[in-house]
Amino acid sequence: MIDFDTWHIENTDCIDHMASLPENVFDFSVFSPPFPSLYAYSNEPGDIGNSEGINREGKLHLSFFYRQLARVIKPGRAICVHVMQIPRLKRSGEVGLHDFRGLNIRIGERAGLVYEYDWALRKNPQAQAIRTRSRELQFSGLESDRSKQRGTLLDYIIKFRVPGENAAPINAKGQVSRNDWIKWAEGCWTDIKETDTLNTKEAKAEDDTKHICPLQLGVIHRCVKLFSDPGEIVFSPFTGIGSEGYESIKLGRRFYGCEMKPEYFETAKRNLRKAESAGKESMSLFAEAV
Template sequence: MKSKNNNKMEFKNNNYQIYNDDCVNQLSKMENNVFDFSIFSPPFAELYVYSDDPRDMGNVLNYDEFFNHFSFLTPELYRTLKPGRLIAVHCMDVSLQKGKDGVIGLKDFSGDLIRNFTDQGFIYHTRVTIWKNPVTEMQRTKALGLLHKTIKKDSSMSRVGGADYILVFRKPGENKVPITHQDTDQNKENYLPVDLWQKYASPVWNDINYSNTLQYRSARADKDEKHICPLQIETIERCLHLWSNEGDNVLSPFSGIGSEGHTALKMNRKFTGIELKPSYFQQMHRNLERLLESKHQLEIF
């Protein structure tokens, strides 16, 4: 079902509901305790601007203004998540820039997110570090601290490569529907043998394929010079496998082109997605429909 409300689109069916809207506004309309799990990658403060919409949390003057805006979202995430269930937030620490900040260094974005969520009442549950290739980062960013010439000139300015993180938060209360796994039938989705569990339980996931993402090029709008960086499919798969059941309702308040939704539907979950930018929203809808069509064809044959 498709509908428009104040020029905003939405699509709903038995598998997903997606909204082209501001996430705070849309979540405020939803009931308490409706989501079983949430996974998303928020805007990384003011690092990237995705649109000129004033409701875009990346479209801010500075780092502090981002968290002023983000602080309106966390109460809605807390209210709509079921007790005892989890939220997984993908992030990285953000660079300080000489021209903009006066110094070269890092902002503790992961730590500030932890403080934001725990101030709202969430329990800081766990953290996964996702390894990234420092050579690739150096080639992409030309960061002074990663250049080989820096260790020749003054190694006090050298640094290690930046990792990604999955920060996991739990809402207090009893989880009335346990998330269960078994190690006897590998044909079932909740199969989690001890060797795979040991891999998941590692504090560092060093085998994530960063090129395994959804197609995104057609999501770029006219004059869209900014950044599209879909969350890696393997990261989403592991989080969903570990922290949700089949049939669970999975939320992404920053859905982008639908990486979390695509993976959730593929793994027999339901999905609720909210995305502010129309071109991203439309690409998300196409990606979800293609996934459902491919599943339907497999069921036929």
């Protein structure tokens, strides 16, 4: 058991912190792991984003991570991991993609989790071509030599489940309608707005080289509604600016998180307080109406 009211976040390394928690404490987890050696969020050695190479130190970091995660989520419950495939660094002479999705699946399975599914999230090709300047997507590549052309890199939501029986079926009424399910059961979610995120501007630190890429609230909304019931605890080990917590609290869940970088941690606290007061406001409007 861990004791807190609506939410609690720790400004710390999630691997160490999970190791200090009792087992089977959280009902559901949704998060985006840092992509090793692509996004350096801080200069902390524990920041998974600073690992030397995806297939070396990054892999080791993720192995410790998944082992702890499998311990703290209740048996039979779900974990949703948001990932994308990562282009290899051209400046170090590499070509092609790193299979970050596959790496997470293999390491999650090795930690004992059951890999059950992944949803693909549609991305806009024009926007991605402009943002990433990928020649593989641009007309210049198309017109000079098509051998290297490829489509947009999609995001994926990998769904794992912790082995064992789920002691509390997730079946609260009014959470996911049949009409919702008709849409959400599609293997590719094409209707998620890429800009539907919390504001990242106020979270920047002076020495930031890369900035955080928050998860779309619409994606979190679906995962939280599907895989938890109101009052249950949602866990994000990589809280960032608090998107998973923000949406969970608005949906009447409790939230627990870890974030290493102080600037993101402070922004997350502000966002979680906002979600909490929005929740209280809607409760009092509800009370007035009845």
